[in-house]
Amino acid sequence: MRLVVIGVNHKTAPVALRERLALVGDDVNVALKQLEALTDGSVIVSTCNRTEIYALVPQTLATSNPASQALVSPSAGAQVTNPAISPVSNNGFSSSATLSSAAISAHIIKIKTWLATFKQLSLTEVDPYLYVHRDTHALTHWLRVAAGLDSMILGEPQILGQIKRSVHLAQEEGTLSNQLGWVVDQVFAAAKRVRNETKVGAQAVSLSYAAAKLVTQIFDDLPSRTLLVVAAGEMNRLVATHIAGLGVGRVIICNRNPERAEALAAELRNPNRRVEVRTLQELPQVLADADIVSSCSGSMDLLIDKTMTVQALKHRRYQPMLMIDLAVPRDIDSTISRIDDIYLYSVDDLQHVIAGNIEQRRQAAVDAELLVSQLVVEMDRRFQVRQVGKDIEQYRSCTQGQVDKLLHESLAQLQQNNATPEAIITELSRRLTQTLTHAPSKLMRKAAREGDSELLDFVVSGLQDAHRSHR
Template identity: 85%
Template structure:
């Protein structure tokens, strides 16, 4: 398959090294342009947890032989031409049997070249990074890529963000015109297989982060999300993540209450969407705004309660007792815990969410077993499709090469008919001999090689194939 993966991730390298090897912004464009010069296509995936290069190593030069090698050569006699044609046919048949795999030595050389390039590009000694780099080849590389895309190799098992990051990396490779047809075909197979893993197993079904768990609660309690209002109390990092997840569900209105107006405005800009109303208010306006919220997420770091029981009861009255979901991520708490006893209030603390997450992580681990089994099956299917796809190209190349040899010998015979006094019968007889010698040389030599090396499978394949061909005639 010629696919190779070289990289580091959160399992193999400390964060300090991952930061130094990260390829972001313009670095990726330059890197793709440079790596194209010694690969047959590449994709670079670089996140906070991994930097990986997916590339196709070039084919062996001998694989490029074709009829043009014969037609461009000079002929000092029929024996020389027959020998060249036979050698070309032998190479074509060998390619037909062996597909496009490169030798182990060639693969190792290209892997070393990519490693050296990466070290030079990041201005780091190769000896410093080589112990942390992992390398996967051919179907092992394909398996790794699928596991990454399906979230099975992530720090948070089953997380969906990595698939989007890979898609963005592929899109960038397409824009840079470094995604070859064959690598593009492999990418399509990986995306389709990753979708099946996520659809046919439960590996990504359970919430395993606070922000994701909060968003799942929203979908379990409310429908018609465009008509719902989210109240964000404090615009710190944790609340930013929660607000991003909940707003991404399609909530139609977001109210941000924060002491610092600059931070609130920054969050408002991040959550901006044409179909979403966003308002920014000072924290003092919280009592008046509480009744307008269907969903409340609070994480302020305040030492005092921000939402107490009387404030909540008053808000419920103004809402005509429509249900409210309150998520308190603060330690100490922002929301009075006794509010949970009020009807129509669903209050979850950070401890509640972490308890849910702990159970969900265990469920994901169990689902990961099914996902790994499915990955193994899908890799076999992809490899079979690849072989079928590739053998068609090899057959086409072999036929083209053979047709070129026949055409050359035929033209030489026609020229001899026009110039010599040799009888047509003798010329046709000679043409038949040369064609037979040319077209049987390759399979004969291949059979001798298989017998000499004890490769009974290859010998049986060639012999039975030739016998079937003769019976077909």
């Protein structure tokens, strides 16, 4: 089907080169427009870990050549002389319609050269790091990426959303052709099956995601719960974003730097969530309000000690509290874990959970890879069914053109009285038979000449079945 993938990722290229090849912002729009001249549809996926072009090689590389008409010509002895044209079309992904491997390879070099030029780099500088996948291999790669099997963090779900945004942008720019759009739909449906039918993305493998999973295991009715964020650094920002995304109704941020706290508060506020900013000195007073505490400061001293926690718990009438200490050195006194109704997790505790989950994901990835292989076969078959309808339509159209030509010549002879009607009809019948049997006869001769008995038997039996069905 002429599908190719050209790109770099965290496995093939250093971060310095990935940064230089990144396509973001207006670059993507301009790049998609320029790719219109080189492809029959394209999608660009560019993240911190990968930059990839998914495209269809233009069919016009084959159909623009007059030699392609030899397949439908009924003239005796017609031969296919253009090596870029396959004499027998195999409609699977591996055939790439009527394009030869050499034609596709040459066009891939054009796309590579364009990418290097677009990013103001030399092809020799970029080419060693670029990977290329074609046909079923390209489809398999796309599905693995969408399912999170090719990500730095195995099974992570964000990449599917990033691909969907990339596809939406291609639609807006008008570079998503109908055929490429069909492939995209198949990939999305298959990726959903991989994630639903395997456990490759079921377990938490990041600190922030693991913290959010703990919240759901301990608390329900999250809109009535309060999250206390102690320090507004990057790690706590990720944790707060994940936990707030669960539907927590109130967030309190305690931080030394009020500007950073306000910036985080602005990210977390919405009509259904109240967000407050307090000083670090107010921590003992607000601790009692917190159902969930996430702390990750750079302090060398404890910020939450046992006495402060006991007082807060008493004020809360011993309602349970989840405390997550991501700081090294610790922010929360470790002896607090021995207090009833307190669930305290350190960064080591979460890392231990994550390590076990990563191993579970790796085991699930085996099942996921097998499912990917099965789904690619299914998509290939669906494509063949879809494509063969177009091939049949084209074949019938070409044959009808030949028949119309013969009929027009016969009618002209009747009008000119150049022969008797019986002779004209007899000659028309002979020429129609020659026209309609030319292609299958040529195919049988080719199979016999190449010793392909399986293809020969298939064609002969198929023609015999066709004749029997019309008796």
